[in-house]
Amino acid sequence: MWDGQCQAAFDKVKEVLSSPPLFSPPVAGLPLSLYLTVTDTAMGAMLAQTVDKEERVIYYISKKFLDYEVIKGRAVSDFLADNPIEATEVMDTWSFPDENVVHVENDIWDLYFDEASNYMRYGVGILLILPTGEHVPVSIKLDFNVTNNATEYEACLLGLRGALDLGVKKFLVHVDSSLVIN
Structure with missing residues (x-):
């Protein structure tokens, strides 16, 4: 009513x-x-x-x-639930140990990559971040049929190749796929 x-x-x-x-x-x-x-x-x-x-x-x-994504997310959450990390100490949420550091020399580049696929096309996105903070985005269309996992591998390899072609000696790879990293 x-x-x-x-x-x-x-x-x-x-x-x-x-x-x-x-x-x-x-x-x-x-x-x-x-x-x-x-x-x-x-x-x-x-x-x-x-x-x-x-x-x-x-x-x-x-x-x-x-x-x-639902299936992938469920697999990740199941893995994390089955493999918890033991906490060794409680972090003081208001304490930042490096808060007095003003400048640090850094020659490490960051490499991010991800894949995209649907029923019509496949592609990869790559982002290189220079130590100076500048961004180098790259997107590549793949002209062959691949699975989601294979697309992740292609994205990783193309990102690594691009970084090496630019002469990068040190880089940190960021990816959301344990399959690729392991």
Whole structure:
């Protein structure tokens, strides 16, 4: 039975949805809060910061998982649940051991890569980040049929080849696939 209380709740939902929150730039020196929601089929995350007793949204992202991502995510979470890391010490959340370091010489490049595939085409994305912070993005379309795992391998190999072609001697490889790394 629809009554006044139902109508009031409905009107409140309409009001909230018709005036979405505005993003705010972060304020240096104030802590950030990360809110994360993950279900079997989707995830959402919000980065916020409390300024003058008011919580402000800095960034928000949401994603509905595709079928293969649900399977991949379940495999990763099952692996992590079966292989927990023992905590050796409790970290003081407000202590940053390197907070007084102003500058560090770094000649290590970062290499990120990922694959993309669907029923029509396959491709890889590569991102090299120089020690100076400059970004070198590369995307490559593969002209042959491959599985998702093979596409991950291609992305890794092309990223490594690109880094070596640029004369990179030290780089740190970042990837979300344990299959490729192991």
